[in-house]
Amino acid sequence: MTYRTLFIPTLLACYSIAVIAEEPLETIEVYGVRSSIEADRQEIHLTPGGVTLIDIDKLQEASITNLADVLRYVPGVTSSSDAGSDGIFFSSRGSNLDASDFDMNGIKLLQDGLPVTTADGNNHNRIIDPLASRYAVFARGANGIKYGASTLGGAVNFVSPTAHDTSGTEVFINGGSHGLLQERVTFSKVFNENYDGLVTIERKDWDGFREQNEQQRTGIYANFGVRLHKDVSTRFFVTYVENDQELPGSLTRAQVQEDPDQAGSTAVSGNFQLDVETLRLANVTRWNINDTSNLQVGLSIEQQRLFHPIVDQIFVDFDGPGPADPVEVFSLLIDTNHQDVAANIRYQQQWGKHDLLFGANYGRNRVDGEHFRNLNGRPNGLTTLIDNRAESLELFALDRWQFADKWTLVGGTQVVTATRDISSIDVSDDSVRAPSGTFDSINPRLGLIYAVNNNASVFANISRVYEPPTNFELEDEVSQSQQSLDAMDGTVFEVGTRGQQTLNSNLTWNWDITAYYTKLNDEILSVEDPNAPNTSLATNVDSTIHAGLETLFGASFKLGNSNNRIDPLLSFTYNRFEFDNDPIYGDNVLPAAPEYQIKAELIYRAENGFYAGPTLDWIDKRFADFANTFVVDDYTLVGLRAGWSNKDWRVFAEIRNLFDQEFIANHGVRERASEDDAILNPGQPRSFYVGLQASF
Template sequence: MDTKFSNSSGAPRLGRRAPGRASTLLLSACSLAPIGAFAQSDEPSPVATVVVTAEAVAEQTRQQLQAEQALNPGGVTLVDSDDLYQRNVSNLADMLRYVPGVWAASGSTGDSTFFSSRGSNLDATNYDGNGIKLLQDGLPVTTADGNNHNRIIDPLAARYISVARGANALTYGASTLGGAIDFTTPTARDSAPELYLSGGSFGQVQGHASVGTVNGPFDGLITAEGRSYDGYRDHQQQERKGIYANSGWQFSEALRTRFYLTYLDNDQELPGSLTREQWQDDPRQAEAAAVAGDYHYNVQTWRFANKTVWDIGADSHLSVGVSYEDQQLYHPIVYAPPYFSLLIDTRQRTAGTSLRYDLRLGDHQLLAGVDYSETTNKGGNYDYEPGQRGALQTDVDNRADSVELFAVDRWQFAPKWTVIYGTQGVVSSRDVKNTDAASGVLTNPNDHYNSINPRVGLIHQLTPDVQLFANLSRLYEAPDNFELQDDACGCDKALDPMRGTVAEIGTRGSQPFGDKDRWHWDVAVYYAKLQDEILSIDDPDAPGTSLSANIDDTIHAGIEALFGASLALDAAGSHRIEPLVNITVNHFKFDGDEHYGDNDLPAAPTYAIKGELLYRHTSGFYAGPTFDVVGSRWADFSNRYKVDSYELLGLRAGLTRETWEVYAELRNLSDKNYVAFFSVKDAAAPDDAILTPGEPRALYVGTRLRF
């Protein structure tokens, strides 16, 4: 990672990758080869006599991220945002299309996405979004209690996205069942100024413009973005605008700092859920109560962060970061006069800090870190009349904090063999204070959660381009405050944390066949046994209503595979075929439960296959079909309500040049009526309104200009 890049002309050169690269960057030969250091930094150190281009800096950052992942003995994926501009990406589900092991679906509005990794969040569909820790530049976005209720990161606001599944997210400071997603912010040193605009069906228009400067030790980049969407259902409109800014200062070759500022204002209507009969009759309709009650989900967010990196020596590095985020939620969600109405009006603040220290000692690469975060959520639940907030129902004053410490040694004890061993310590607390406004009665579930989570893994470098890996790890996740609020006991007794053990084996790499052809793969197989998984049981006072409870034993197992290739059609290699397919097989079950037996867990499909078969030309032109094959899912824990499997076919094409690119994407060619996601119940009835329809036939086009 010490290679320097130069541009003899002195002018900045626009960074573009080769047109034929697959949508998800796998660990390639350069990332699987032995590396001299594994420290992560937000930018490389400049050399006074060398002009470093944006293309070179971006490539060096990518190689650093890949090298870090090559030392992880489990399922990890790196996504390059350059690939996201070759298709329509408006939400997290679009971004995660070619990340195996993650089930993500969007269908309510643009920023409402259900996502689950290795069986996390299977009963909290589209609500608290727990189970995956979200970070920006290694600093937390997910709250201290583990929920993502108010915040999903815009994929196009990142330069690279690292997805570490399950226990493989230990070095990200994550104690979650599903792992972590870290979004690396673009800077003026690795990204050229650009203008992006896309639009298409259902009134979707989105775009952003960025400008930046590099002046000696200083650099700065600011991006303004906006999105407008009418939606393919009634009462589905969205308006979002935001500003992303960062600036860096290089004190010396060894010391640098960067400041980040984000502002987002997102207003969106909620169309609600449909019964099966309504969905079959007219999937574009909205739930009647959502229209009558004018349901909304409006969030204003601003975030400040700083990260400072000190290269103490050639083999020793220290990084320190701090972040602060403030969110205001205005959320009319229930309107059923004269019985009940609900508007949630709360303000959530999260402060966090992160420290990482890495040291290379001979054949050992040591990494230690600590993350601390604290969240407060204050406000209330109110009566609601469309257009106005009514009387206070419940005063909300919730708090959480979390400390996650870890230490890992990556020891190359023999040629081609590396053992990775370490442990994570978690110390956290939850404190939910809900006061009934009418009676003054306080409900206060609270507890402290502590755990030591060991991990051991092994990597065998079979060839310079191919790895075999395995690991045995402990899983742990404490409940979030939403789960404590909805506890089945309705008392002050807190839920227990989720615990388990997972074993994983796999392989990843890239291999040539013939003179001009190459294929690549990333495959992992895992099996986890969990205790006290937080799911839901039936409320005896309101049958069909799910409340949080600990389940004694469950099993989470699966196969995650991504395969791709680049195949020459002519002797010169100018014409190529590039297939890419993401295959995820899920086996999520109760394990001898006294009520549910060995039933399947709901929400995630039994299998999901997403792929494409593109023709690419060295001129930058590409075109080809895309496909989705998704298995059936249960909508309840009792396994009485099944959501059918579906298949989708699409097309996409585009043209890339050094300074511009265009794309067009046609989705759901046959205009198939399917279910994107749904609310989970204990025992769903045929007439329950729980279904969210998927996107009908749609056409999107976009263009990107780089200056």
Template sequence: MIRHAGAALSALVLSPCVLAQDLVSSSQTTLPSVQVTGAGADPVRRAITAEQAATPGAVTVVDGEGLRQRSVTTLADMLRYVPGLWVASGSTGDSTFFSSRGSNLDATNYDGNGIKLLVDGLPVTAADGNNHNRDVDPLSARYVVVARGANALTYGASTLGGAIDFITPTARDGAPDEVLLNLGSHGQRQARVTLGTQSGAFDALLSVEGRRYDGFRGHQAQERTGVYANAGWQLAPSVQTRFYATAIDNDQQLPGGLTRDEFRADPRQGAPSAIAGDYRYNVRTWRLANKTSWSIDADSSLSAGVSLESQKLYHPIVYAPPFFSLLIDTEQRNLGTMLRYQRRIAAHDLLVGLNGGRTSVQGGNYSYSPGGPRSRFADVDNHADNLELFALDRWQFAPGWTAVYGAQAVSGRREVRVAGLDGDYRSVNPRAGVIYQLSPATQLYANLSRTYEAPTLYELQDDTAGGPAPTLLDAMKGTVVEFGTRGALESGSSRWHWDLALYWGRLKHEILSRDDPAAPGTSQSLNVERTIHAGIEALLGASLALDAAGEHRLEPLLNLTLNHFRFDADPTYGDRQLPAAPRYALKGELLYRHASGFFAGPTFDRVGRRWADFGNTYAVDAYTLWGVRAGYATRRWEVFVDARNLGDKAYVSQFSVRDAAPADAAILTPGEPRSVVVGARLKF
């Protein structure tokens, strides 16, 4: 932790996105997998801690170095030790359901809204807030900053769940040339090569990845290739610009949902409809971006950026002849811009930012026969604009006390031209918080914030609840109060660190989607008048010396999330619980580490019961998983073994949500059975 609040503010000269770039340009120091405390002498660690310490709410940082010591192919793997999130891997690597503080508890899940995703401070979430087709690669990030809920004001995010910023490595930061190899159960093969160069004011980095997966279920194979590149130019001592390019080609089969009887009989089978209909999730993506930063003087900075992205989706997803079949064939184009100005004046640290986004989705929905003809039955011609203007002040008004306050103004437009829907969404969302430095290594904080999120284009297109003609959905909005503490404690050569947040929020007009019984595979969106989103988020870790020299250490790590998501006196659903997310989730590990670089220990997951429908009639059972991981790391090379679900437990990873799910609903996605992955890394 920082020595005092003043040090935190003095370290915060740059805006979050510029700061993030500086984080990865400062050194090569390795942090724990999830670093929440500690300042020390390392500038990277000091800057990360300063940003967390200047936020009166929950922010977690994941370090990419730690991800290379275990099997990481999905966002669920990457975000395993981030409290407050419910992330479940789907049928293959790019089908991941994630929810932050109860966002996106939706029947359809395909738009994946509720969290704003950024890469190096530039958006990859579309202008309407959807993360559909989104395929961020976990191993392409050196750091990942997760700001939950309204704590994402420093990113300007108008989303209920907050923001996640993936910060990529650069050659100028000293990112090593490396080769990564993973081999594992169910036909998993993954290879990645990263090469960089630097010459004077110029630097460049290129990563190429290939991934293959046969799957543990029928009709579950995946083939994915990715190219990630960036190049920077130091235009002047105080000005730098960097260009980014990404290309991803992902082809994957979808095994479909099972009924409860099918799951009990054989969770490894593919759904008959998915096999007959050749369900797929094929996405072709390219993205170009630029960010330029100017350190005007010791107390002020300016940064600007722009990104352009195209994603082509081929998605057969429903096949129930002769009644209905659905193949989605669309292209989504996203334009994103950002501008940040930050200035420090005496005890004030001021930040003003602007985000702009424009998205178009064009193509069509088709009825089809696998390998045969298809017929277009609906056009897709959707457009969205979004503008987020925000201002924030961090004021150290007394020794040990910092007030953090600001506001966000949002203006958005949504057009679903085929349905004749055209609406504007505007809101001003204030936030106020306070941080108290209880001791040099411990903080207390509190905040009161307004949250806001407009509907996505997919939700508007699904909206048929208003009668014969679709009506515009209202935006979701609410008020959230949060209290928490974070800190560290050292005793001799042993260390503890913790992060604890408690929040309670009341939302109005939460958007939920119900399966349409008249058209299986489709949904109907609606606003719910009032819901409650509350919870407890806790992360506890330690590094305990087992001998006087500290060569033998025991490192426990626990991530506990308690969720309280429910309807609030709803005319239809009363006070029933909201579906999808569990009441509790506990994930942890207990590693033994030796100073030579060897580590080994057990891992576990305990996930509580979940509801699969709004009526709370279809319960999905709780489950417990056990695993073990071990490895050996030197300065030049590393190896690991990651074994999961050693008891070969049959469990449900994720599922579709219904209004009232019948017992024979085909909605269950089984989780991975017993598996072992062996990985190696060579740095040169």
């Protein structure tokens, strides 16, 4: 069954992202209430920790092809595409630093306040298309409590555009190197004061810079708003995505040196793919009860079909030398259906000097289907029947109390209860593996904000993070018994400052600086199973430390008496993620994340709409194993981008990796890696892209 037959394409696409600072943002009144972008911008100043607002319209001055491009300047976040397609690695504050990075756990993704991350905490099957969003808010670490999250990496809420943001027709096209062609059209209309609608249709084609690297994605994103009463509005959302993506696999060090554009031999022979078809329906209703209180409720239902050949045939000669043929012991093709239901309710009340927020999130996930042996990307014999389930309930409360003129005390609590149930039936002997677990925790938070003036503040908080295992991790538990894993928990201390200042008529600068220290217990870490490549073994580690410095600086220098200016932007992240007196690894550094990373740009902006300037990526070396014996080299990339825009038109051109440096974008993780391990994913060579956007 396909879901596309349920759609009659009608209207089309819009988006807006990326200044990550304190610049004034446009305010749009919708149904007589403050727009969500303004509300989120102001809430950042009421958060005693690291939060970044990503204005998507700004980021579209260059080529945006995946979520890693959107997260580029968010401090504290490491993100990169495996091979230039939608498949990415991402980590916030040291989440997801192991061999099960394919489940991309540790960061909760939400769309219009409702989770896209499944109830068990994984993001394996679908990453939100950022260009279908107006803006996003990334609340790192325990600051995600405003969305009900307690994950190590925090939460990201992507907010969809409506016809009130852009009414009319908008066309976008972006293409260039490696066969990239992105086409997007949006139709939107405000029919009257009570009704509005928006539809976006998009198509992405990508040949890739590596073999076995093609991608074709089709998406439809629509929403329709109704004002039921002068104080009550509701909005319906429909998302359909069909994404067919080849996976080029990883390479050994020697293979990278020989030809970084080749695919892994097993990826070709096993025809590795990640093909996902998704249909999501959602509704969000808001009631402005009075001038000081409002109630919001939401519901989403999502269906997915996953077809995923991922492990090639592995043969073992049990008889040793001689004429006997080797016997296949493992290969894997996943063919499963996924059902996700999510609901939430949020009540906000202004009460004197108190700003109160109460909320609840509920999520349910079921995965059923089959695992097969894999023969060149085709099912070759049923091996396992799968029926996995997860539920989560998060209750949360926040109080922002301005107890003195410049002081705000922020107190909060999250209560979480979650269940995980795995059922895996081996069809060869009908044996059942069914680990399960129930996880409960109360996670308090206490923070303080001091307003230095109207434009600057300092803050501090102490909070608890808590994260149960995903079903992927439970399936991969190292003993392969009925045993469960423990949830990860820890305490995070955080201090920082944010603000902006005008030094004179020609110079304005802004900053966002956060330092944090997290002590974790029972962190769940995975290493790749040497007997089944591309699968992993998971276990709890007694104690780890996640600490870091997250900084973002921006400025605007006016040139003379004109409105021409130079705008620099610098994102600097320092990471210290390590084992804490572990009996095996001592105080070794956790793999996959660099100790430091710098992302920067220096853009000249003319008053006629022209802009141009260089970009910089400077990434430190990383380890690819827990033993810290395999080092992945550091790299520095330089790019250039330029363009011109006015109210209705935008054109841009971009060169990435100007000097054609060879580098490793991301990599797998082993317990102790060797030179012969195929774990390296080469990054994008010199590439050129151009784009055009027009509004009518």
